[in-house]
Amino acid sequence: MAYEAILYDVRDRIATITLNRPDRLNAWTRQMAGELRDAMHKASADDGVRAILLTGAGRGFCAGADMNLLSGLSASKGASHADEVPAPRGVPAGGSQRPDFQLPNTYFPAIPKPILGAINGPCAGLGFVVSLFCDFRFAAESAVFTTAFAQRGLIAEHGISWTLPRLVGLPNAADLLYSARKVRADEALRLGIVQRVVPDARLIDAARDYLKAMADTVSPRSLAVMKRQIWDGMFQSLAEANVTADHEMALSLASDDFKEGVAHFLEKRAPQFTGR
Template identity: 60%
Template sequence: MADTDILYDVSQRIATVTLNRPDRLNAYTASLGEQLRAAMRRATDDPGVRVIILTGAGRGFCAGADMDNLAAGTASGGATLAAENPKALPQPFDPASSPDYQTVHSYFPAVPKPIIAAINGACAGLGLVYALYCDQRFAAAGAKFTTAFARRGLIAEHGISHTLPRLVGLSKALDLLVSARKFDADEALRLGVVDRVLPPDQLMAATRAYALDLADNVSPRSMAVIKRQLWAVDQLSMRQAIEVGNQEMLASFGSEDFKEGVAHFVEKRPAAFTGR
């Protein structure tokens, strides 16, 4: 990629997207946001990519919106204006996805591949918003978290008022959002904000090992459908969720990946899924 606020690398069918403003703890700017979306589009459109890892360069994951922008009163810059004007947004990753996942910041759930956040350091404000839109979160021991908004005179923005209580429950979300206190990776694990805590020097290796298992042994089609089902579940009744599951199961029976899933098991060989 020509711009350098984001680094992009593909290896073993895993795309690693790295926020690359280490001197600012990878603080968010409109330019970084545009490059991040372009990287996710690139990974989405590449049939050679099956899993995405999002991480940060240097000591931080993402320290939130760049304070220089906040001081100037621009917050997320032009991205905020675009969020209020759907005509200004790029094409959605999945046009059939909920409008909830077609805004400037909320598009990760519409990316049809698992996104795993490897949280290597400070994760605050808008950085936490992005981490919560990932499908899973692995954190380095010692990483610090905060919602930050209330201590900046701001509110729970960009959907965190939905994603955070979805993970930790209403009262714990209220605590983290209203107090905007800092909490560490161990507490994040206890609360359910993150899924694993690892020694800092093992974070990327462990995240890649998990991602590689998905890339090598799991149907890409199944991952995409299951991800869509889970992110939509809050918008459906139980009956609707059952009906969607039944429809998707019938479609799965006709897929190449289903035939391969049975064949590799019966033949006791590694899977060779195509995603079709």
């Protein structure tokens, strides 16, 4: 599929997906949602891709839903939001099979490759929701986060009432949702929304350096399994998580990547993992 609302590039085994409506601060549209999902599945299916970088073009990550869309929904007195997003697609091989992670805006955990959100500038509303489904986030010093929903007469949408408290705790999540106040990068780091803050000019390079080290040195099979364990584990008891781990450990011990993991260490050379 030809992309108009996003950019897609693969280099150094990193797929970079860029929300590309810079004149609108990458405000979210139905087209952008569909193209992003297609690109995520494309990266998932590409054996030449080990990690995914998600960012925004221009001076912002995503300013939330396009106001023209919100205006149209208001005029139609609450037309079904489901009409504004594409139908769900199949689950990528190796990803989580939980139905929780198959919805139009919750599917990132089902992508069996690490997703890093590089937050450049404003990250608001639906843009904030999307960023929280990334596995981790780096922020530019100029990044600003806001839930925004309460200031639009809306609610905590698309699962942010589930993701945000798990990252920052219930009282902090309530603060950010109820007040819709703006959170700058340094506070986002303290709260645990982002894992690193870097100068604006270094954001993409820092994100790529981090992902390239991951792509070059760790087993893609291990990454896929651990990602599934982490996200599925939030629905499991400790006993269930341990049973899953024992099963996955037995499978990993029989894998080619395990053999390579031992061999490259003993032979003191760079690993050549295949994901098998």
